[in-house]
Amino acid sequence: MRCSTLHAPAHYLMSTPKPVIRSRKPTMSYENLLFEVKDRIAFLTINRPDKLNALNDKVMAELSQAVDEITGRDDIGGVIVTGAGKAFVAGADISELAQQGPFDGKARALRGQDVYRRLETCGKPVIAAVNGFALGGGCELAMACHLRIASEKAKFGQPEVKLGICPGYGGTQRLPRLIGKGRAIDLIISGRMVGAEEALQLGLVHKVVAADDLMQESESALRGIMAMGPLAVRLSLEAIDQGCDMSLDEGLLLEANHFGLLAATADMKEGMGAFLQKREPEFSGK
Numbered sequence: 001m002r003c004s005t006l007h008a009p010a011h012y013l014m015s016t017p018k019p020v021i022r023s024r025k026p027t028m029s030y031e032n033l034l035f036e037v038k039d040r041i042a043f044l045t046i047n048r049p050d051k052l053n054a055l056n057d058k059v060m061a062e063l064s065q066a067v068d069e070i071t072g073r074d075d076i077g078g079v080i081v082t083g084a085g086k087a088f089v090a091g092a093d094i095s096e097l098a099q100q101g102p103f104d105g106k107a108r109a110l111r112g113q114d115v116y117r118r119l120e121t122c123g124k125p126v127i128a129a130v131n132g133f134a135l136g137g138g139c140e141l142a143m144a145c146h147l148r149i150a151s152e153k154a155k156f157g158q159p160e161v162k163l164g165i166c167p168g169y170g171g172t173q174r175l176p177r178l179i180g181k182g183r184a185i186d187l188i189i190s191g192r193m194v195g196a197e198e199a200l201q202l203g204l205v206h207k208v209v210a211a212d213d214l215m216q217e218s219e220s221a222l223r224g225i226m227a228m229g230p231l232a233v234r235l236s237l238e239a240i241d242q243g244c245d246m247s248l249d250e251g252l253l254l255e256a257n258h259f260g261l262l263a264a265t266a267d268m269k270e271g272m273g274a275f276l277q278k279r280e281p282e283f284s285g286k
């Protein structure tokens with residue numbers, strides 16, 4: 001079952017596109033992230049390589065700020081998330097998790113889930129360029145991105161049960177939605193790690209590339225998406241995201257509403273005009 005047929009919460013059905021603050025803020029400074037915008041792509045690198053980019057509270061707070069920056073800046077049209085050194089992200093920081101009690105443990109999970117959810121719904125395409133270990137919160141971060149391109153050296157897993165906990169940043173929910181319930185159960189309750197090729201077979205990643213080609217392949221995939229109508233990409237992502245948790249009829253209505261809405265955009269006129277005039281479109285995102 002890839003899509004749940006559960007009824008969507010009321011706020012999903014009533015949701016409207018999030019207001020985007022139009023601004024060109026200077027890049028904020030981060031201690032544990034590298035954040036660079038090049039020609040409309042934000043390159044977001046988790047940068048704590050001596051700890052395999054383990055997500056401590058400080059990294060999560062910075063990630064939260066970075067997601068706000070991505071959402072709010074109109075000079076960013078897409079995002080590539082990766083990790084510094086040999087890991088993508090080897091999970092939440094176990095030295096912090098070891099100190100937690102039930103209430104701060106729950107609060108930590110809710111904070112992480114919120115950051116990932118805001119990234120997933122930022123309205124811009126996000127690609128995870130998975131360069132190495134993507135474990136626990138790292139696998140969950142990759143799953144919150146829209147596409148996953150893996151280096152042949154990447155390894156994926158939800159090893160939380162080995163630590164006596166369950167996934168907390170969305171793994172029990174996104175993994176079954178991505179690869180099916182049975183396969184997700186296998187990965188989560190065994191805690192086993194899979195290599196890039198198996199991840200590809202499972203449908204967890206979209207493409208496996210040579211390690212040296214990872215960033216170039218990811219950028220070229222993202223530039224391809226960014227050449228499409230940005231509002232069309234945004235509303236397609238939103239219809240898929242929300243529709244998977246709706247009944248078929250509700251999802252079809254959502255799709256028809258988005259289809260109709262896009263007919264009011266300059267982008268539709270440009271896209272169709274360009275086709276009819278046999279030229280490349282130049283979308284304005286309006």
Ligand code: COA
Pocket residue numbers: 050051052054055090091092093094095133135136137159160163
């Ligand atoms: N939290 C905190 N520190 C972590 C970490 C994590 N999730 N993952 C790795 N590290 C730290 C290690 O403690 C080590 O720090 P040290 O040099 O100060 O001792 C450093 O990163 C390098 O890790 P190391 O284990 O020596 O590398 P390795 O190549 O031998 O093994 C892994 C790599 C990924 C297999 C191993 O680090 C691991 O199992 N990490 C935990 C994965 C996990 O359970 N994640 C889910 C957490 S909920």
